[in-house]
Amino acid sequence: xxxxxxxxxxxxxxxxxxxxxxxxxxxxxxxxxxxxxxxxxxxxxxxxxxxxxxxxxxxxxxxxxxxxxxxxxxxxxxxxxxxxxxxxxxxxxxxxxxxxxxxxxxxxxxxxxxxxxxxxxxxxxxxxxxxxxxxxxxxxxxxxxxxxxxxxxxxxxxxx
DNA sequence: CGGCTTTGACCAGCGC
DNA sequence: GCGCTGGTCAAAGCCG
Numbered sequence: 037x038x039x040x041x042x043x044x045x046x047x048x049x050x051x052x053x054x055x056x057x058x059x060x061x062x063x064x065x066x067x068x069x070x071x072x073x074x075x076x077x078x079x080x081x082x083x084x085x086x087x088x089x090x091x092x093x094x095x096x097x098x099x100x101x102x103x104x105x106x107x108x109x110x111x112x113x114x115x116x117x118x119x120x121x122x123x124x125x126x127x128x129x130x131x132x133x134x135x136x137x138x139x140x141x142x143x144x145x146x147x148x149x150x151x152x153x154x155x156x157x158x159x160x161x162x163x164x165x166x167x168x169x170x171x172x173x174x175x176x177x178x179x180x181x182x183x184x185x186x187x188x189x190x191x192x193x194x195x196x
Numbered sequence: 197c198g199g200c201t202t203t204g205a206c207c208a209g210c211g212c
Numbered sequence: 213g214c215g216c217t218g219g220t221c222a223a224a225g226c227c228g
Contacts, residue, residue, distance in 0.1 A: 124199080124200065124201085125200075125201055125202080126201090126219095126220070126221075126222095127202095127203085127219070127220060127221080128201090128202075128203075129217090129218065129219070129220095131217085131218075132216085132217065132218090138218085138219095140219070140220075144199085144200090153219095
């Protein structure tokens with residue numbers, strides 16, 4: 037499986053819960069432990085979403101397929117969570133029933149079309165709701181950067 | 197100069 | 213059909 041979820045790194049904020057949007061119902065929220073198995077978690081989310089019907093609203097101007105979606109609730113003073121990937125902001129909108137605007141980000145990798153939305157919780161401003169849409173089709177740059185010295189060492193040792 | 201953010205305009209879905 | 217709302221576009225400006 038080369039489609040990995042946003043990996044946990046040492047400086048990443050640990051989500052306190054995640055939500056699986058499952059239309060037509062509202063978000064289904066589950067508390068998670070800090071040592072969560074991210075691969076199986078996101079795999080479950082992908083499986084759940086693939087079988088679902090279309091969700092409310094326009095998915096995109098050109099894209100017709102519905103990508104998998106998963107939302108993380110993170111208690112953090114920072115809006116932008118460092119998940120190891122590079123993101124470019126392409127929009128911000130004020131949303132109804134919330135004083136906090138919603139920010140829209142796209143993965144900057146040219147072949148990757150993953151998007152994420154970031155919004156502060158309407159009732160608890162200390163909670164950041166990050167919604168990922170789609171799965172990255174490339175490795176995490178930051179993770180590969182931190183692993184490359186280790187990989188080089190392993191290659192060196194394996195030559196003996 | 198390239199990459200990024202900001203921000204107003206635009207578009208499409210939905211409910212009435 | 214119309215208005216509201218959420219999502220996206222794209223020009224302008226900022227920054228390293």
